[in-house]
Amino acid sequence: MVDPAAHTLVRAGVLQPLEPKAFAVLLVLLQHPGELIGRDDLLDQVWGHRHVTPGVLTRAIVQLRHALGEDPQHPHCIQTRHALGYSFIGQLEDATGLAAAAAPAEGGESPAATLPAAILPRPTEAAAELAPPPTTPSPEASPPVWSAAEPTAPAHAGPVRWLTLGAIALLAGLVAWLVIQPRAPPRHVAASVAVMPFVNLSGKTGDDYFAEGLAEEMRDALAGVKGLKVAASVSSAASKDAVDARALGDRLGVASILNASVRREGARLRITARLTDTVTGFTLWSHTYDRELSDVFGTQSDIAEAVVHALLGAIPGEESALSKRLTTTRNEAAFDTYLQGMQLLHHADQPDAANQAIARFGQALKQDSGFAKAQAGICRAEIWRFQSQHSPAALDNAKAACQRAEQMDPGMAEVDQALGDLYSVAGDPERALLHYRKSAQAPGQAVNAHVGMAKVYAAQGHGDLALAEFQQALKLHPEVAYIHAAIGYQQYLDGKIPQAVASYRRAVELDPRNAENWGTLGALYMTAGNDAAAAQALQHAIEISPSMDTLTNLGMLRYQHGDYTAAVALERQATTLWPDDFRVWGNLGVALQADPASNPADTRKAFEAAASRAERFLQVQPDDAQTVAELGRYRATLGDTVEARQLVARAEALGGQSGEVALLDAETLALLGDLGAARQRLRAARAAGIAETQISSNYTFRRLGLLSPPTPAGTSGGTEPPAPPASAGHPVGG
Incomplete structure (x- = not known):
């Protein structure tokens, strides 16, 4: 019995294990019974015109013969x-005739009813869609039905045997109809694999980074094999949620899963790897490697080659290509340190993670001065610092690191991705797109490259092009939280707050332990005026891992509800975590300004710190309208009236984030005494969708009587809009 939808072959009631390519060969032969199918035709149809050795077909035929028991x-x-090809010569019988011969007398029990329920096929979605209507067709209308009879079968089978054959023939009829008629695409791509997080068996949680890093390196290396579909990075939580290989295969849409355990003891390394078929649950290949730690690169290459051989067969030249992708350094100590840095980039919500990652990458470069991936890691970490902490020095450091990485290995995809990120934040879109396009050619970097191009196009106002790039990223990996977060952040920048909230809700569903996404979702809820949901999301983010943006936003939320003491405490904690970000100092100043117990000198110092940091940031990002408006508000608070008015005009001339800019300019103008102009900006802020809670709770607006009409019932204290999601959407690996 052959079920193409379920990818199964059953002989004598026993499920037979088959590699995906062998099964595909069988289907091609069954579609043309009795016909000679040339070897080249089979290679083309099953392996897709790949340059593979004929031995892969011979190996598939050997598997089929074993499964068929011949x-x-x-x-x-x-x-x-010989020298031509293969043909299917099994005896194919009309199931209609068999079914009629096996039918009981009128009123008798049907053959199927006399059989155990386990042998009745459970219809798949494809079978349900393609099955004929539940009527009794005439023999002429019936599709051809096959039943392969073995010559050794006894000619005088008894009644039970005959009934079993009748039921099998009926199943074979459905299966053959599915084979011959136009079929929906199979559930899984035959040559496809998901690399699960490798399990650390060393007994030390501090070694988790090593196992995680090996899995990521393996995934990226396999993604570069043409003809092999590789699922996106799978989180440890997602892998534990899956009941078995079949469930995980259904979820990820892959035909196989690679699992491995890693045990590192001193200078010894043991890796046990297993490749599992997600349709049958059978193991396709497994092996244990017990080697010296210094041979980690060779071990990784051996595992990758075994996976490729099991799914695609031998591919000339692929072994050396895999080895090159998995051996970017020959220094195992440098590789180990590099993996530590990458783990820190993967956990970007941890305090000081960027600085720690930079230190690890720097150490790896001391161990191997030509390690280009480590140099690219420094560039990415510095860009992350610049985007999340608004540190101008980080951008200078990123430029220097990326230039050195390009000198080391100008063709490396990770280097091109880092350069794309660099030129994107530095305001050079053409060079950013150039490097992103080069990076997109490497499957392991394609998703990040498409998201990067989408951001560049969006910043240029090319909405259609940005949408196409985001869609391409989702097409590659629809269940990657980072992509949904990047889309959500762009929606936020475009003023589409409800859509942004929906995108981030999807992101936290896919990656529920990501504190960064929870924090951004909380900030978006604040922007939308849903304070209860905002508080819940921000608290959840802090419970996972406190960060500057979640602390400062929760502080402003406490401020909006009149808890100024709590607001000041949270803002001070945020400035301790990331003292270079002007926004946290500005928010601290706002909280101190409203707190009766605060010292006016401390308030002024906070606004001075915010102003000086905002000015440094604008030296490298002069077109950031919201930062210009923020600086205008700081200058007005400090009494610099002329410069404050100039900054209002400059912010409005730049455009972008109109609601936030209008609200900030309204407060600046109110502080300057121009209440009419302030009311005009408040109307613009409301029209742009700024939540009423953010307006009605503002200390300056309340003090100067600008809240007209009166605040609706149920709203309570607050301040300026929260700092925009400071660290959402930037690529931090995977």
């Missing part, structure tokens, strides 16, 4: 035409 010298199903 002797190659006396075949009853697959005949070899």
Whole structure:
């Protein structure tokens, strides 16, 4: 019995293990019974015109013969035409006739009813869609139905045997109809794999980074094999949620899963790897490697080659290509340190993670001065610092690091990705797109490259192009939280707050332990005026890992509800975590300004710190309208009236984030005494969708009587809009 939808072959009631390519060969032969199918035609149809050795087909035929229980010298199903190809010669019988012969007398029990329920096929979605209507068709209308009979079967089978054959023939009829008629695409791509997080068996949680890093390196290396579909990075939580290989295969849409355990003890390394078929649950290949730690690169290459051989067969030249992708350094100590840095980039919500990652990458470069991936890691970490902490020095450091990485290995995809990120934040879109396009050619970097191009196009106002790039990223990996977060952040920048909230809700569903995404979702809820949901999301983010943006936003939320003491405490904690960000100092100044117990000198110092840091940031990002408006508010608070008015005009001339800019300019103008102009900006802020809670709770607006009409019932204290999601959407690996 052959079920193409379920990818199964059953002989004598026993499920037979088959590699995906062998099963595909069987389907091609069944579609043309009795016909000679040339070897080249089979290679083209199954391996897709790949340059593979003929041995892969021979290996598939050997598997099929074993599964069908036939002797190659006396075949009853697959005949070899030497030097030509193969044909299916099994006896194919009309199931309608068999069913009629097996039917009981009128009123008797049907054959299917006499059989155990386990042998009745459970319809798949494809079978349900393609099955004929539940009527009794005439023999002429019936599709051809096959039943392969072995020559050794007894000719005088008893009643029970006959009923079983009748039921099997009916199943074979459905299966053959599915084979011959136009079929929906199979559930999984045959040559596809998901690399699960490797399990650390060393007994030390501090070694988790090593196992995680090996899995990521393996995934990226396999993604570069043409003809092999590789699922996106799978989180440890997602892998534990899956009941078995079948469930995980259904979720990820892959035909196989690679699991491995890693045990590192001193200078010894043991890796046990297993490749599992997600349809049958059978193991396709497994092996244990017990080697010296210094041979980690060779071990990784051996595992990758075994996976490729099991799914695609031998591919000339692929072994050396895999080895090159997995051996970017020959220094195992440098590789180990590099993996530590990458783990820190993967956990970007941890305090000081960027600085720690930079230190690890720097150490790896001391151990191997030509390690280009480590140099690219420094560039990415510095860009992350610049974007999340608004540190101008980080951008200078990123430029220097990326230039050195390009000198080391100008063709490396990770280097091109880092350069794309660099030129994107530095305001050079053409060079950013150039490097992103080069990076997109490497499957392991394609998602990040498409998201990067989408951001560049969006910043240029090319909405259609940005949408196409985001869609391409989702097409590659629809269940990657980072992509949904990047889309959500762009929606936020475009003023589409409800859509941004929906995107971030999807992101936290896919990656529920990501504190950064929870924090951004909380900030978006604040922007939308949903304070209850905002508080819940921000608290959840802090419970996972406190960060500057979640602390400062929760502080402003406490401020909006009149808890000034709590607001000041949270803002001070935020400035301790990331003292270079002007926004946290500005928010601290706002909280101190409203707190009766605060010292006016401390308030002024906070606004002075915010102003000086905002000015440094604008030296490298002069077109950031919201930062210009923020600086205008700081200058007005400090009494610099002329410069404050100039900054209002400059912010409005730049455009972008109109609601936030209008609200900030309204407060600046109110502080300057121009209440009419302030009311005009408040109307613009409301029209742009700024939540009423953010307006009605503002200390300056309340003090100067600008809240007209009166605040609706149920709203309570607050301040300026929260700092925009400071660290959402930037690529931090995977």
